[in-house]
Amino acid sequence: MKNGDHLFLVDGSGYIFRAYHALPPLNRKSDGLPVSAVLGFCNMVWKLLKDARDTAVGVTPTHFAVIFDYSSKTFRNEIFPEYKANRTEPPEDLIPQFGLIREATRAFDLPCIEMEGYEADDLIATYARLATEAGGDATIVSSDKDLMQLVRPTVSMYDPMKDRQIGIAEVIEKWGVPPEKMIDLQALTGDSIDNIPGVPGIGPKTAAQLLEEYGDLDTLLSRAHEIRQNKRRENLIEYAEKARISRELVRLKDDVPVELPLDALALNPPNGPKLIAFLKAMEFSSLTRRVAEATGTDAAAIEPAYVEVQKGAEAHGPDLTIPATGTGELGAEGEVAPERAEETETPEKLARKLAEAAVGKQFDRSRYVCIRDLEALNQWVAEARETGLLALTAETTSSDPMQAELCGIALATAPGRAAYVPLAHKDGSADLLGGGLVDGQLAIADVLGVLQPLLHDSAVLKIGQNLKYAWLLLYRHGIEIAPYDDTMLISYVLEAGSQAHGLDALSQRWLGTTPLSYTEAAKGRAKTTFDMIELERATIYAAENADIIFRLWKVLKPQLAARGLVSVYERLERPMISVISRMEHRGITVDRQILSRMSGEFAQTAAAMEEEIYRLAGERFTIGSPKQLGEILFGKMGLPGGAKTKSGQWSTSAQVLEELAAEGHELPRRIVDWRQVTKLKSTYTDALPGYINPDTGRVHTSYALASTTTGRLSSSEPNLQNIPIRTAEGRKIRTAFVAAPGRKLISADYSQIELRVLAHVADIPQLKQAFADGLDIHAMTASEMFGVPIEGMPAEVRRRAKAINFGIIYGISAFGLANQLGIPREEASAYIKRYFERFPGIRDYMEHTKAFCREHGYVETVFGRRAYYPEIRSSNPSVRAFNERAAINAPIQGSAADIIRRAMIRMDAALQDAGLGNVQMLLQVHDELVFEAPDEAVERAIPVIRTVMEGAAWPARALSVPLKVDARAADNWDEAH
DNA sequence: GTGGTCTCCTA
């Protein structure tokens, strides 16, 4: 920005409310979506951009930005917790417009700026200052008095609804003080809407008069005793501190660490097609026409954009998006006033209609195209740009996206319109050296070169099934797919627990068709890699999958809105794809030498143990065979059997063997020890080195996003969520998880997160108080239950209370608790009874949860994620009881899972903002995150990580219990944890 | 080779 440049700063959030109340209601004709503020906004911005000379501003902007509030919580809440506390929820028909106006901003190709922790006004103040310092001018498009303190010779305001400019003279005229005294004036008068206290009895007139007389607030307050009017003097003295707090609330922060520099706000010529696509989606016909004329664009040739609609509790933040009801088919014209609007179609009706329409549709495999030249590929790219939608799948040589080589890419741009681009298919007659490639395939680099802009194009939604796989694969090729949707995750949000989410299952369930199986495509050789499959079959298989994904998306996406699950998908699922992909891509270093040494030691120990076991048993047998072991112990040696397994065998579980050992039997003791050693060896020290990726030298686990009922992740190949920790021997395995040289591992874990969630959801005063006070929660429980003082409490008493606390989370039963504690069932029953007497809220919560689940078939987390347990209505008592326990557990486990997801989603940006872009999140273990950081960044990183994790529920939910995170850094995972 | 069973590792 340079001398003479002019920056326009539009107060987007302020405009929304003002336009909503000032403009007549307007609904989109095709679906009744309320859009009056959106139209007002678009008209206003268009006018500012095109006809600034005709408005009171009289200048044409060179720089432009639209600023929004991010959320209601800012640094002001720390100064004054009640700040904006009496803010009410926005009206129902305004909520979707928050997101739409952000979309509109993007359609205008204008920067859309918001920042967590700051209000729009602070960002505006910062940019206005920056513009002035750069020698330019700024116009703040707003009429909010809170912004008037910013007015100066280089900064003015413009009220777009009255077409009126506000400069220094206008501020003085209206308020009786110059702009620089507006802060003091507002500090005195307060503001009931924002809940700023001010001084009672002082309004704008008196305030202006006082400031005129005394100069400024500090002088006034220090000389308040001089004031003659009794009541006014008393109030000024009594409320002096409130006035000072008010001043800090009112004073705008003009040094926000903004992300976008001033130069990034430079105005570009309007992108006619992009803007028109949005305006058409909104069905603003006259503005569409005006924009088309001004930009020389043929509006008729442009398809309406796919526009997502925000709605729900978080809609005034960047949270939550809901798809518009209908995507490309909305051809209706006219900006319809409500009285002319036809009966609105509900999301439910539309979703049902689309679902019904999709079933049994033809799949014509002969129409799938095999793309073998760039011209054809470009044609498909153009199609995707037109529709704004692209379903895709990557075909590769491996199920591990960190090792897989790309064989081809399948695309779909409409139902039935799908193609396959073979890239690296091998000749069937290949020799042992790998043979030649099939002729006529495009080069990977060329194809990715053509696709990259499309995969990055913000106007084209990329749709995948388990998109994480393709995302990570292409990330390895330097491509970050965005924006995107994932049919698997949509299905998971819709039906976690009750249905499968694989492509075949979804296809059968929603489309009524079974896709060509991989085995069929590979002519029965299920093990051959995809590059060995001939092109014709490969095309059918891959293109059909892309086709199915496209059709599934058309059916599934509207279901989210219809079932009120958009926020779950948008806030908890979709963002995880890029977050998890990056984590998997980073991997973690595992020290081969350490594991190899341990394996050797374990081998020796195990061998010695085996000899001793054979001696004690009197024969050699397969110790690892529960069947053979059972025969030795309970047959040959005649030991008393304990529990039976499902298949009627005597159980040889550790618990049974421990009991026998406790009775003095030597062999069971040795078996238990042997099992521990061989378990550690086979599952960990032997297996882990095999997962070290030869290219990266690190271990890259795979996190499943849609495999649990509760919302937890799962980890596999290898599972890094079950690395031993409980025994000293096992724990040593963690020393093999190391930081790279010059770096440290940081482990940050939530303390008692599930019990905290329980205290919140079940609303248990004693638990909440104990957490607020930072007490030992198990000791507190014991003290409450058994009347034992916390100090000097016997360890056994605390242990029992701890078991009960965990039992509650797991949906307690007397049987389970008795088992866990090794006490009679009657005693366990008595404990539970006592617990419920002390904490009746827990019993209420459990009963309420079960009843809710029986009625609805699902339960919900704090954030609205659903877990389905239809079998809670089973007539089989044990099935029913099992589902009841699961239903009690799911909201607790699931809410905790949601919280850490939210932390993970925010983490990278938070670290980046703190200048810690070199701190990398590597692993998640349900309540723990593991990072790798350069030595010198560790001390700065820990507080950032802790802040993000402890604040992860906010602003979606205000937990009534604090979250606590412990974090530590070391060279290896054992010492860091 | 595949799938079921048993056992055991984690939160």
Place this chain on the structure above:
DNA sequence: GTAGGAGACCACA
């Protein structure tokens, strides 16, 4: 008592 993944064994193809 909740939620997972994996290795070993073993019966079946």
